[in-house]
Amino acid sequence: xxxxxxxxxxxxxxxxxxxxxxxxxxxxxxxxxxxxxxxxxxxxxxxxxxxxxxxxxxxxxxxxxxxxxxxxxxxxxxxxxxxxxxxxxxxxxxxxxxxxxxxxxxxxxxxxxx
Amino acid sequence: xxxxxxxxxxxxxxxxxxxxxxxxxxxxxxxxxxxxxxxxxxxxxxxxxxxxxxxxxxxxxxxxxxxxxxxxxxxxxxxxxxxxxxxxxxxxxxxxxxxxxxxxxxxxxx
Numbered sequence: 001x002x003x004x005x006x007x008x009x010x011x012x013x014x015x016x017x018x019x020x021x022x023x024x025x026x027x028x029x030x031x032x033x034x035x036x037x038x039x040x041x042x043x044x045x046x047x048x049x050x051x052x053x054x055x056x057x058x059x060x061x062x063x064x065x066x067x068x069x070x071x072x073x074x075x076x077x078x079x080x081x082x083x084x085x086x087x088x089x090x091x092x093x094x095x096x097x098x099x100x101x102x103x104x105x106x107x108x109x110x111x112x113x114x
Numbered sequence: 115x116x117x118x119x120x121x122x123x124x125x126x127x128x129x130x131x132x133x134x135x136x137x138x139x140x141x142x143x144x145x146x147x148x149x150x151x152x153x154x155x156x157x158x159x160x161x162x163x164x165x166x167x168x169x170x171x172x173x174x175x176x177x178x179x180x181x182x183x184x185x186x187x188x189x190x191x192x193x194x195x196x197x198x199x200x201x202x203x204x205x206x207x208x209x210x211x212x213x214x215x216x217x218x219x220x221x222x223x224x
Binding site for chain 2: 001044045103105
């Protein structure tokens with residue numbers, strides 16, 4: 001399975017600032033996804049990162065708050081903009097190789113906003 | 115994607131088999147059953163998936179009923195390291211992302 005590296009693994013940020021999370025995969029993948037996991041909750045899909053085009057966002061998530069880039073088949077970034085304490089969560093990158101193949105996950109970025 | 119129903123929590127004695135049930139009564143013919151687990155402070159880990167036949171790998175076995183409306187994940191000899199939240203997810207083939215429910219919190223007890 002693909003090896004997924006996320007940076008940073010954790011960070012503590014001030015409210016009103018922005019943070020960009022990087023996701024690097026050791027092989028080319030068709031699909032890349034970003035999830036959020038709020039404290040004590042399950043995972044919620046934020047968006048699908050599309051290579052060469054704008055990301056596809058789920059209901060409740062907008063590009064201005066969570067801009068996503070995917071410049072190639074092995075890398076993506078998620079920015080959490082104008083952060084507030086409610087954005088304190090784990091943000092996870094996930095990749096998929098296509099039909100009938102399982103998705104794999106990085107270990108996430110644990111973000112705390114003061 | 116079809117919705118799944120899992121018990122909120124389960125306990126299992128170390129060394130015994132852990133049987134985790136999942137109901138997916140509205141599953142469609144082209145949807146697979148996937149199982150993942152999430153150990154504290156880690157990302158979800160893929161365990162196994164299947165369409166209609168029973169499946170086995172080095173981690174677990176997946177038993178899917180003939181009508182495909184439910185399944186059971188079996189960890190044959192649970193260890194303390196198997197303590198985690200287990201997610202049962204149904205997903206169509208193709209590039210649709212996984213949609214997570216609340217899962218089952220399995221506690222393996224010494």
